[in-house]
Amino acid sequence: MTNIEETQLPGVGVRQDFVTKGGRRIGVIAHRGGHRELLIYATDDPDRCRESVRLEDQDSRALADMLGSPHVGHSMAELQQSVEGLTIDWLPVREGSACAGATIGDLEVRRRTGVTIVAVIRGADTLPSPDPDFRLRPGDTAVVIGTPEGIQRAFGLLRGT
Numbered sequence: 001m002t003n004i005e006e007t008q009l010p011g012v013g014v015r016q017d018f019v020t021k022g023g024r025r026i027g028v029i030a031h032r033g034g035h036r037e038l039l040i041y042a043t044d045d046p047d048r049c050r051e052s053v054r055l056e057d058q059d060s061r062a063l064a065d066m067l068g069s070p071h072v073g074h075s076m077a078e079l080q081q082s083v084e085g086l087t088i089d090w091l092p093v094r095e096g097s098a099c100a101g102a103t104i105g106d107l108e109v110r111r112r113t114g115v116t117i118v119a120v121i122r123g124a125d126t127l128p129s130p131d132p133d134f135r136l137r138p139g140d141t142a143v144v145i146g147t148p149e150g151i152q153r154a155f156g157l158l159r160g161t
Contacts, residue, residue, distance in 0.1 A: 008090050008141070011155060015039075019046075032089060032148055036060050088145045090121070091158050095138040098160030105132030113153040115146030 007015045009029065017027035017039070025046045027039035035056050042050040055063065093100055099107055110116055119128045121141040127134070136142065136158075144154055 008092065010092055014090070017041075032087065032151065034087070034148070038063075085147055086145055087148050087151055088118075088143065089151045089155075091142045091144055091151075091155050093136045093138055093140040093142065093158060096160075097138070097158060099136050099158045100138045102136060103132060104130055104134050104136065107136075107157065109144075109154055109157060113146065113157060114150040115144045115154040117142045118145050119143040 002018050004016050004018045007017075009015055011032075013029055013031040015027055015029045017025060019025050024043065025041035027041070027049075029037040029039065031037065035054055036059075038053040038055055039049050040051045040053075042048040104117055117130060119126055119142075120130050120134065120136065121127075121143065122137065122139070126143075142154075142158060144151060146154065
């Protein structure tokens with residue numbers, strides 16, 4: 001089974017990379033705005049991106065179909081339609097950020113941004129549906145759901161801007 005590495009890119013989205021059986025490194029960035037970026041890394045330096053291709057939703061579905069996953073592309077399209085306008089993202093709580101040490105209720109994330117914190121990742125543990133009195137700590141990651149604009153505001157709020 002191929003190992004897929006996932007990296008959170010604060011303010012950008014999520015990057016996933018893997019190395020092909022032939023030794024080539026390929027990745028995809030799922031941007032907060034909804035588009036994806038296909039990454040082809042250099043053969044002489046696997047950390048240097050040689051080329052990137054921006055893929056809109058229809059492009060991603062077409063590529064999935066070409067790679068033999070039409071049922072996944074179709075299912076994802078149906079799921080996207082059922083939650084149109086919503087995005088899920090992971091927002092890090094950094095040392096010194098305004099939210100470190102504050103409770104979710106104190107921050108009023110939902111009232112101020114329209115975004116809901118649906119879980120908090122703390123170390124190896126995922127804490128689903130945290131209560132308003134849940135205290136965020138540096139190193140936590142808040143899993144949020146909302147509109148892309150609301151998530152941008154929540155990112156600023158948790159960062160302290």
